[in-house]
Amino acid sequence: MATNQLMIMPLLLLIFLLHIASVASSYLQRGFYSNTCPEAEFIVRDVMKKALIREPRSVASVMRFQFHDCFVNGCDASMLLDDTPTMLGEKLALSNINSLRSFEVVDEVKEALEKACPGVVSCADIIIMASRDAVALTGGPYWEVRLGRLDSLTANQEDSNNIMPSPRANASALIDLFHKYNLSVKDLVALSGSHSIGQGRCFSIIFRLYNQSGTGKPDPAIDPEYRKVLNKLCPLDGDQEVTGNLDATPVVFDNQYFKDLVSGRGFLNSDQTLFTFPETRKFVKLYSRHQNEFFEAFVEGMLKMGDLQSGRPGEVRRNCRVVNARRTHLLLESPNIMENQHVAII
Numbered sequence: 001m002a003t004n005q006l007m008i009m010p011l012l013l014l015i016f017l018l019h020i021a022s023v024a025s026s027y028l029q030r031g032f033y034s035n036t037c038p039e040a041e042f043i044v045r046d047v048m049k050k051a052l053i054r055e056p057r058s059v060a061s062v063m064r065f066q067f068h069d070c071f072v073n074g075c076d077a078s079m080l081l082d083d084t085p086t087m088l089g090e091k092l093a094l095s096n097i098n099s100l101r102s103f104e105v106v107d108e109v110k111e112a113l114e115k116a117c118p119g120v121v122s123c124a125d126i127i128i129m130a131s132r133d134a135v136a137l138t139g140g141p142y143w144e145v146r147l148g149r150l151d152s153l154t155a156n157q158e159d160s161n162n163i164m165p166s167p168r169a170n171a172s173a174l175i176d177l178f179h180k181y182n183l184s185v186k187d188l189v190a191l192s193g194s195h196s197i198g199q200g201r202c203f204s205i206i207f208r209l210y211n212q213s214g215t216g217k218p219d220p221a222i223d224p225e226y227r228k229v230l231n232k233l234c235p236l237d238g239d240q241e242v243t244g245n246l247d248a249t250p251v252v253f254d255n256q257y258f259k260d261l262v263s264g265r266g267f268l269n270s271d272q273t274l275f276t277f278p279e280t281r282k283f284v285k286l287y288s289r290h291q292n293e294f295f296e297a298f299v300e301g302m303l304k305m306g307d308l309q310s311g312r313p314g315e316v317r318r319n320c321r322v323v324n325a326r327r328t329h330l331l332l333e334s335p336n337i338m339e340n341q342h343v344a345i346i
């Protein structure tokens, strides 16, 4: 690739990110399916409840989808698409491979919804509803979600590689990234509180245990006692697929995550860095003391993140893993969808 082409790629990406953050989301609304699929929200919650009972971690895994979906070309379920001979999907992108999991829970939700109201509820909306339910079912806040998204017609592995942050990221890189989506420092810290549930792999922390920033030493921000625990879980020559809890109460959505950061017990570098940096530290302290402040800010952040849209054409997929078979070239522009009118492309 020519040098000037290489230089222009990040600029184009930035312009597109800014576009995503600014596309009007006014067509999204509460109760979008109240006429076309009145049971939709109950059906999603029911499947999520069963998933929680079957495997508590699975609801955290599904909640993570909202972040990995919405940051890459808007909330359009692009990350749910399987690879095809002509398209490299996002499932194998750097931050997703061997990491995103519990896709089968979304399949189960979709199957139940297709039985109740075929071709009506988008996979992108399923991610939004299921994420909310994951939080509420594990003890966190409940909120009304805005619905009416369409599913993408394609996915983009390269965009996911370029956008999704590494667990090595420091607070200033994360602040910059979130800023591109009009998400504030407060949103960043509150949304990182999603790590109140779920687990991460040794692969994601091995560098900070043994060679932080190429120093050959561990991250000095880790509490020594906690480091002993992590060293045992993740020995240098051990299996990097082994997982550890992201906070001390990994199946309860609470502010324990922030308490852990204050005591140097953050699992990921990208978590602990929020306490190291002054700009983010004040929010970590606040949320560690006041769970209600955390919950309020978290809901606000999830709503803002859920509004990210690319404005590209879409459809309501019948199966979240594949785009619908094309019988017509008619494509819908997402922002032009009429209120309460959901037209699937067939």
Ligand code: HEM
Pocket (backbone or CB within 6 Å): 057, 060, 061, 062, 063, 064, 066, 067, 098, 099, 100, 101, 165, 166, 167, 169, 174, 191, 192, 194, 195, 197, 198, 199, 200, 201, 202, 203, 204, 246, 268, 270
């Ligand atoms: C701020 C930047 C973020 C970074 C760098 C980050 C990074 C990560 C990493 C590295 C893992 C563990 C993956 C593995 O080891 O396989 C993880 C797990 C997780 N992330 Fe994030 N994350 C961020 C923000 C978010 C946001 C905004 C959400 C949701 C709103 C989220 C939800 C989750 C959840 C629930 C898990 C646990 C998933 C499971 O147990 O399967 N993360 N994250």
